[in-house]
Amino acid sequence: MSQEALHQPGVAKPGIGQAAAASGSFIRKHLREYGILLALIVIMAFFQIVTNGILLKPINLTNLILQNSYVIIMALGMLLVIVSGHIDLSVGSVLGFVGALAAVMIVQWDMNYILAGVICLAVGAVIGAIQGYWIAYWKIPSFIVTLAGMLVFKGLSLWVLAGQSVGPFPRGFQLIASGFLPDVFGIKGFNLLSMLLGVAVVAVVLFFGMRSRFRNRASGHDDEPAIFFFGRNFILAAAIVYITWALSTFRGFPNVLVVMALLIAVYSFITTRTTIGRRIYAVGGNEKATRLSGINTERLVFLTFANMGMLAALAGLVFAARLNTATPKAGLGFELDVIAAVFIGGASMAGGVGTIVGAVIGAFIMGVMNNGMSILGIGIDYQQVIKGLVLLVAVIFDVYNKNRA
Amino acid sequence: MATILEMQGITKTFPGVVALDNVSLRVEEGEIHALVGENGAGKSTLMKVLSGVYPHGSYDGVIEFRGEECRFSGIADSEKRGIIIIHQELALVPLLSIAENIFLGNERASGGVIDWHETFARTRELLAKVGLRESPQTRVTDLGLGKQQLVEIAKALSKEVKLLILDEPTSSLNETDSEALLQLLLEFKAAGISSILISHKLNEISKVADTITVLRDGSAVSTLDADGGKVSEADIIRDMVGRSLNDRYPPRAPKIGGTIFEVKNWTAHHPQHSDRKVVDDVSFHARAGEVVGIAGLMGAGRTELAMSVFGRSYGVDISGEVWMHGKPVDVSTVHRAIAAGICYATEDRKSYGLVLDDTIRRNIPLAHLSGISNGIVIDENRELAVARDYRERIRIKCSSTAQEVVNLSGGNQQKVVLAKWLFAGPEVLILDEPTRGIDVGAKYEIYSIIAELAASGKAIVVISSEMPELLGVTDRLYVMNEGRFVGEMPTAEASQEKIMSLIIRSGHRN
Known part of the structure; x- marks a missing residue:
């Protein structure tokens, strides 16, 4: 690569007018990404006020995270599926089926719960792989294949459980969902380990944010105006610190939160920085052009579904552990919450567009609304209507934005 | 009136x-x-x-x-x-x-x-x-x-x-x-x-x-x-x-070396009607520094020939051999064809060439992601450097390499497609209708790129339905009709009439 080709960007300090214009065009370009974050903040502020501060109380915050963990875990996989141009309607049923399987193995067969958990994850991956096989190699529309999967695994959960609820689980298994990070420092009423971990996360996030900003500037990437960069990072850091502190004063980080945070980080990295992530976006954007670029598009779609199955299984374990029982009704309609979260997060039905962070924020928007409306005692009827409208508005906003551009 | x-x-x-x-x-x-x-x-x-x-x-x-x-x-x-x-x-x-x-x-x-x-x-x-x-x-x-x-x-x-x-x-x-x-x-x-x-x-x-x-x-x-x-x-x-364009084709002084690329007895059948031969026992070769043209009417099987060679992207029941530098190579998938040094730029850039809603920067390395990554993790700075390099070298007109290709003109889109294949480092580049739907000025630039590539020792195969273009840019011509090669000649001896009569006469034989 010749150095001459890399013309360095002008380093002259832009005037105030220019800076304003630059942020204006930046906002227009990234309206969606900031819009969704802003929407979450506004919704949280709204419920914080109308619930008289209950929303952000440590106990409710813990609840909020536990309640939404399985939706978020599945949204990570669903984002990849939707970006690749497909859909998976079976995740709710798979979640229920895997929970049922876990219950039968652990409670009825007395199997070691770690072994059972590993088997369940493998079963989930195999279920996803089977569906992915038909979708990728036989070109059967994913809507049909996973609709069939939805019915099949709903039926199989009923069969496995023989129509009964099976539980309770041994203590160790329950800890997946209801456990907290151990309080190694032994300070009463404050989980210092969680606090330290939270602060460490903030430090790492800020470090990597700054590092990539400096690198981008050095190589002349079109970068985010400073005010947005610092504003965004400040809000993020403040949010993490607040949540950490709040959780630490209650019982510390739930185990699920740690798992979830790790998964979010890993999937975010995969989608933005790795070749396999790039290829999934390309497949969703233009499958034919991607194949003619020497990329094995079938295998990618296959892997995307296998991954989705595995994450659905993980969510199934978390959900079963949280309820401490497996019921034939578990997972009913979850696929819709997951898909809604991904679309609220800015993914496109046509494929090729969407972000992990967006999907997670989308899931939290749904979660906060569920939680807030339940605290207020709003009936399930109105809750459904309002959630439906939020989904519609988010997508209309997307389309409007796209047409205007 | x-x-x-x-x-x-x-x-x-x-x-x-x-x-x-x-x-x-x-x-x-x-x-x-x-x-x-x-x-x-x-x-x-x-x-x-x-x-x-x-x-x-x-x-x-x-x-x-x-x-x-x-x-x-x-x-x-x-x-x-x-x-x-x-x-x-x-x-x-x-x-x-x-x-x-x-x-x-x-x-x-x-x-x-x-x-x-x-x-x-x-x-x-x-x-x-x-x-x-x-x-x-x-x-x-x-x-x-x-x-x-x-x-x-x-x-x-x-x-x-x-x-x-x-x-x-x-x-x-x-x-x-x-x-x-x-x-x-x-x-x-x-x-x-x-x-x-x-x-x-x-x-x-x-x-x-x-x-x-x-x-x-x-x-x-x-x-x-x-x-x-x-x-x-x-x-x-x-x-x-707004200027005189006496020379519609850039001048070149071909320096032709040894044979790089050979296709031998290539046959492919129609994917739906598998008894129909779309490409019928075709053999051809291209040498280093040479621009070879394939003339023919639409439906002659030229695109099908190129795509079936390029990782069997078209057709079923394909037989024949592809040789590079005197040795047979495996072109059974697109990935292997690219690895063997063969690239194919499609005639239909919107459907087969580009991820339209994605940026220039992300389209260029798509066929060679290992060139901007360590195999797993993408180096975004290298990606940017590559995009800027090609933007400069083949003069892609854009406000930034972060611009989405859907907003570019046809000629610039075609240049992005070319950049993508150039970055994949081919020894043989097959260009299918490289100037379709782009204007005269941009055509000249594409021809210049073809000339530069040939001068750098690559073998170029151009498929085109515009005969003046083939006569203007190639060194040697094959004529294809109804799935078969019906003629071969140095471009210096070719004319539109000669090509047409070859096509028509071969049609009569059936």
Whole structure:
């Protein structure tokens, strides 16, 4: 690569007018990404006020995270599926089926719960792989294949459980969902380990944010105006610190939160920085052009579904552990919450567009609304209507934005 | 002759751009008026103003049609007056029949119930007029592009057309179909229907046009009287680009080395009708520094040949061998073909070449992601550097490499496709219709890139339906017809007549 080709960007300090214009065009370009974050903040502020501060109380915050963990875990996989141009309607049923399987193995067969958990994850991956096989190699529309999967695994959960609820689980298994990070420092009423971990996360996030900003500037990437960069990072850091502190004063980080945070980080990295992530976006954007670029598009779609199955299984374990029982009704309609979260997060039905962070924020928007409306005692009827409208508005906003551009 | 259309002082601005600047256009009754200009010169905008896509009030100026001032508020208005536009991208519903398409939105019906008897009878009349011998009940998807174009024209005729506007009607047609279409325009002219023909193909224009209006950068720069071939292509090009383009092809001094690429006894069958040979026992080779052309009519099997060689992307039951540097190589998948040093730039860049909604920066490395990563993690700075390097080297005009390719002009999109393949580091580059749908200036740049690549020792195979282009850029030519190679000659000894006669004679043999 010749150095001459890399013309360095002008380093002259832009005037105030220019800076304003630059942020204006930046906002227009990234309206969606900031819009969704802003929407979450506004919704949280709204419920914080109308619930008289209950929303952000440590106990409710813990609840909020536990309640939404399985939706978020599945949204990570669903984002990849939707970006690749497909859909998976079976995740709710798979979640229920895997929970049922876990219950039968652990409670009825007395199997070691770690072994059972590993088997369940493998079963989930195999279920996803089977569906992915038909979708990728036989070109059967994913809507049909996973609709069939939805019915099949709903039926199989009923069969496995023989129509009964099976539980309770041994203590160790329950800890997946209801456990907290151990309080190694032994300070009463404050989980210092969680606090330290939270602060460490903030430090790492800020470090990597700054590092990539400096690198981008050095190589002349079109970068985010400073005010947005610092504003965004400040809000993020403040949010993490607040949540950490709040959780630490209650019982510390739930185990699920740690798992979830790790998964979010890993999937975010995969989608933005790795070749396999790039290829999934390309497949969703233009499958034919991607194949003619020497990329094995079938295998990618296959892997995307296998991954989705595995994450659905993980969510199934978390959900079963949280309820401490497996019921034939578990997972009913979850696929819709997951898909809604991904679309609220800015993914496109046509494929090729969407972000992990967006999907997670989308899931939290749904979660906060569920939680807030339940605290207020709003009936399930109105809750459904309002959630439906939020989904519609988010997508209309997307389309409007796209047409205007 | 009376004037049928008079557009005066048309000015149309978009935020930040003057698309049309005080353009006037006058079309006489019963003439074929050609509108030429580079992409972005304003031809389509002018036609959109005329047909009411941009309603009255959104532009300045006056339109008079058949002596009356017109203020169209939509396309339905202009159609009612007999101005019918046929767009480059055909607007037919593939799964409906010819008759249903022709009368779509204009059904022969009473009280919402369709009179199929009348519909079919009228359709047959219209099809006879355009010379299309098909049943009215044939589904449009079962017709070739040339016939679909005729259905569009039949549809226009069903609406009492006074002025027919054709936007690049022959851009996707083969020579025979183009010829038939131009003949049809001449028949319409004889019947008193005026037409406006937008085209990049200057030879066609000089064949049929009575008057030529040249647009450049949103202004009408000249109106030439072309009756009887008085205008030379050079004149038109000079007006189009604002400079003389005596040499439409860059000069080159070929330095031809040893054979790099050989295809031996290549046969491929149609994916649906597996008993049909689309490529039949074809052998050819290309040498270092050589530009080899494959001439032929559309449907001759050239694209199918190239795509079947490139990782079996087309066809079934493929046999034959591909050799590189005297050794057979495995080209059974696209990935392996690229690894062997073979790249193929498609004829259909929008469907097969680009991820349109993605940025230039992310499109370029798609075929060679290992070049910007350690195999797993992408180095975004390297990606940016690569994009900038190609932007400079092959002059991709864009505001930033973060621009989405969907917003680029055809020529620049084609350059992104080329950049993608150049980055993959090929030794053999197969270019399928590399200048389709791009304007004269951009064509020259693509030819220059081809010349540079050949000069750097690569073997280039060019597939093109434009014979002058093949004669202009290649060193050696193969002629393909009906799946077989029917001739080979040094370009220096080739001529259009020679190629055509090879094709026609080979057709007679069957």
